[in-house]
Amino acid sequence: MTPTKQSQRVAALTDRETQTLISAAGAAPSVFNTQPWAFRVKDASIDVFADTSRELRAIDPDGRQLAISCGAALLNLRVAAARLGRTSVVRLLPSDAKPTLLANVTLGEYDAAIHPDAPLYPTIRRRHTHRRPFQARLVPGATLAELVGCAVSEHASLTVLGTDERRWLFELVSFSEVVLAEQPGYEETMSEWTAGSVTRRDGIPASSFGTLPFTGQPPMRDFSQAHPGWEAKLQCYPKDPAIAILSTTDDNPVSWLHAGQALQRVLLVACARGLAASFLNQPLDVPEIRRDMKHPGWHGIPQMIIRLGYARGDVSTPRRLVTDLMR
Numbered sequence: 001m002t003p004t005k006q007s008q009r010v011a012a013l014t015d016r017e018t019q020t021l022i023s024a025a026g027a028a029p030s031v032f033n034t035q036p037w038a039f040r041v042k043d044a045s046i047d048v049f050a051d052t053s054r055e056l057r058a059i060d061p062d063g064r065q066l067a068i069s070c071g072a073a074l075l076n077l078r079v080a081a082a083r084l085g086r087t088s089v090v091r092l093l094p095s096d097a098k099p100t101l102l103a104n105v106t107l108g109e110y111d112a113a114i115h116p117d118a119p120l121y122p123t124i125r126r127r128h129t130h131r132r133p134f135q136a137r138l139v140p141g142a143t144l145a146e147l148v149g150c151a152v153s154e155h156a157s158l159t160v161l162g163t164d165e166r167r168w169l170f171e172l173v174s175f176s177e178v179v180l181a182e183q184p185g186y187e188e189t190m191s192e193w194t195a196g197s198v199t200r201r202d203g204i205p206a207s208s209f210g211t212l213p214f215t216g217q218p219p220m221r222d223f224s225q226a227h228p229g230w231e232a233k234l235q236c237y238p239k240d241p242a243i244a245i246l247s248t249t250d251d252n253p254v255s256w257l258h259a260g261q262a263l264q265r266v267l268l269v270a271c272a273r274g275l276a277a278s279f280l281n282q283p284l285d286v287p288e289i290r291r292d293m294k295h296p297g298w299h300g301i302p303q304m305i306i307r308l309g310y311a312r313g314d315v316s317t318p319r320r321l322v323t324d325l326m327r
């Protein structure tokens, strides 16, 4: 049977299914909450586009973080399709000819068997970035091993750092903060995408800035720095239970989409196990530092630097309306 005849038999998406799928995709994490995605729905097929008008050229000149964000949205689409009881086939499509068309998800027939991703659906909205201290409680080794497996299943790696590597990384993150402060366009990016008006549906609101540690460890990003008069609240941070680097073997738009799907699978499964996460990506915002990130105990091309632990309370960020995401 030709693919055309096959797709003719598959039920087209209903309006309700479209709403479920696209709002799940839109709940994904994204760099500075830019939500740099757009979707086109036709019959049972969804094209995923990069919205390059939302690209952060000062810290993301190649669109790497944009593609990771869209990869995370893609994983949410897959989980929502599983929840709807429909199979889905994903094709990653970045090409020079159509650089903004990143992927296609084609939904199949209804499948009575429960897809293993369906139970992750509620975590899509429970997950929030936690820029505060974690409880002084260890993450079980079995849970960390499960998260490592999540990354591998999406063609990426997750490495949980030991003490020595953590020291190296924290020094690098602190140094990167200093470099970033001088990087052309960084302050403007911060100012444009953080602490906007309360009616804004994107960006990081001041309520999500979190706190900074008294000791400077872990080296949290100071989102208040672009807002004179705003002072970040200092807090005591117990040692973070886990710091991990998500990496890939290659570094191109397809690897970034894999990294985004891996990131989101790690974050959703972490959430299902009661964990929260935030990020120490400052070295990845400086291309030269990212390129030279080397430690004898760590290999790969870094895509995300993740703090993981048990959190108390969470803060949500706004999202754009589904109608504004449609092409």
Ligand SMILES: Cc1cc2nc3c(=O)[nH]c(=O)nc-3n(C[C@H](O)[C@H](O)[C@H](O)COP(=O)(O)O)c2cc1C
Binding pocket: 027, 028, 029, 030, 031, 032, 033, 065, 066, 068, 069, 072, 127, 128, 129, 130, 131, 203, 204, 221, 278, 279, 280, 281, 282, 315, 316, 317
């Ligand atoms: C590619 C990417 C890079 C990010 N970098 C950072 C970062 O360096 N520091 C940080 O605190 N959050 C970072 N985030 C988290 C986003 O700011 C967060 O996902 C967004 O504000 C939406 O909030 P939510 O995750 O609570 O839904 C990053 C997210 C993505 C997908």
